[in-house]
Amino acid sequence: MRDVNIWSEEFGAATxxxxxxxxxxxxxxxxxxxxxxxxxxxxxxxxxRYDHRDTGMSDTVDFAADPYTWDDIKNDVHRVMDAHGLESAHLVGHSAGGLLAQLIAVERPDRVRSLTVIASSPLGGGEGEVLVRALTNQPQPPGSLPEPTPEFVSYFQAQMTAPPPQDRRARIDGMIAEQRVLHGTGLPFDEDAARRLQERVHDRARDLSAAANHRLAAAANPDFEPVDVLHRVTAPTLVIEGDHEPVKPGHGAIIADRIPGARLLTVPGLGHTLPPETHDHLTTAILDHTAE
Known part of the structure; x- marks a missing residue:
């Protein structure tokens, strides 16, 4: 597998x-x-912050010629830390980024000063299978994680048969529609701000379609998430979930229950995005959690 260049940038004082x-x-x-x-x-x-491989300004990959797995995406986290000269860091992961952070906290506790997991699912909980069953109208086995909201399911079911957008405007309109669903119903949706964000995302991508390789990487790595390991997390852990989470509702409480000493913070109005109305609440909690 060839080397992949990962784009990153940093803010604040180097100390x-x-x-x-x-x-x-x-x-x-x-x-x-x-x-x-x-x-x-x-x-x-x-x-x-950084762009995963096959997203944004990081390298895109010919997956057929150079396949990779989610283990490689996880190892990119270590590569970013190494490139910035960090032996350890406070890891803050959103959604699947939270899964990556959880696994690193299990495997490499020496690299994790603290763990913050936002809008994520418990490692090894089978969230992907729950989503597939929900989208294909299959029953969930007893003990499965809570399902996405009906609004989320109906939107993505429609997308499964919709023709792909053919131009920039149509692609951005589709990205805004998806952001609206992920935003949830707890706070007003700012469509103008969403358009500015999705135009930025669209225009800075080397190849917007390459991100779909992450699905191929997941399929190639079905055992990526070990089960019954969260009790091994020793890093101080903060779990954040919104009370209007449409994708993984209630998953945060399960994470907090499985990690010893973890604290759960429920943010009013928060869905699966990070809107401005929640920034003060979120950053205050993270700054307190990462105080050294």
């Missing part, structure tokens, strides 16, 4: 306690909002 922000599957680092990042940096932290 600050380092926070590494890990975004979810198929998502660029700029989905960590600038204001959110700025508040963390203003709180004295050295903040790093």
């Amino acid at each position: 600050g306690a380092p926070i590494l922000l890990i975004m979810g599957s198929m998502s660029q680092g700029v989905l960590w909002p600038d204001e959110f990042v700025g508040l963390l940096a203003a709180g004295g932290r050295r903040v790093i």
Whole structure:
């Protein structure tokens, strides 16, 4: 497998306690909002965000010629830390980025000063299978994680048969529609701000379609998430979930229950995105959690 260049950037004082922000599957680092990042940096932290391989300005991969797995995506986290000269950092992961952070906290506790998991699922909980069953109208076995909301399911069921958009405007309109569903119903949706964000995401991508390789990587790595290991996490852990989470409702409480000493923070109005109305609440909690 060839080397892959990963784009990253950092904010704040180089002497600050380092926070590494890990975004979810198929998502660029700029989905960590600038204001959110700025508040963390203003709180004295050295903040790093990056684009996963096959997203944004990081290298894209010919998956047929150079296949990779989610283990490789996880190892990119270590590569970013190494590139910034960090032996350890406070890991903050969103959605699938939270799964990556959980696994690193299990495997390499020496690299994790603290763990913050936002809008994520418990490692080894079978969230992918729950989602597939929900989208294909299959019954969930007893003990499965809570399902996504009906609004989320109906939207993505429609997308499964919709023709792909053919031009920039149509692609961005589709990205805004998806963001609206992920935003949830707890707070007003700012369509103008969503358009500015999705135009940025669209225009800075080397190849927007390459992000779909993350699905292929997951299929090639079915055993990526070990089960019954969260009790091994020793890093101080903060779990954050919104009370309007549409994708993984109630999953945060399960994570907090399985990690010894973990604290659960429920944020009013928060869905599966990071809107401005929640930034003060989120960053205050993270700054307190990462105080050294």
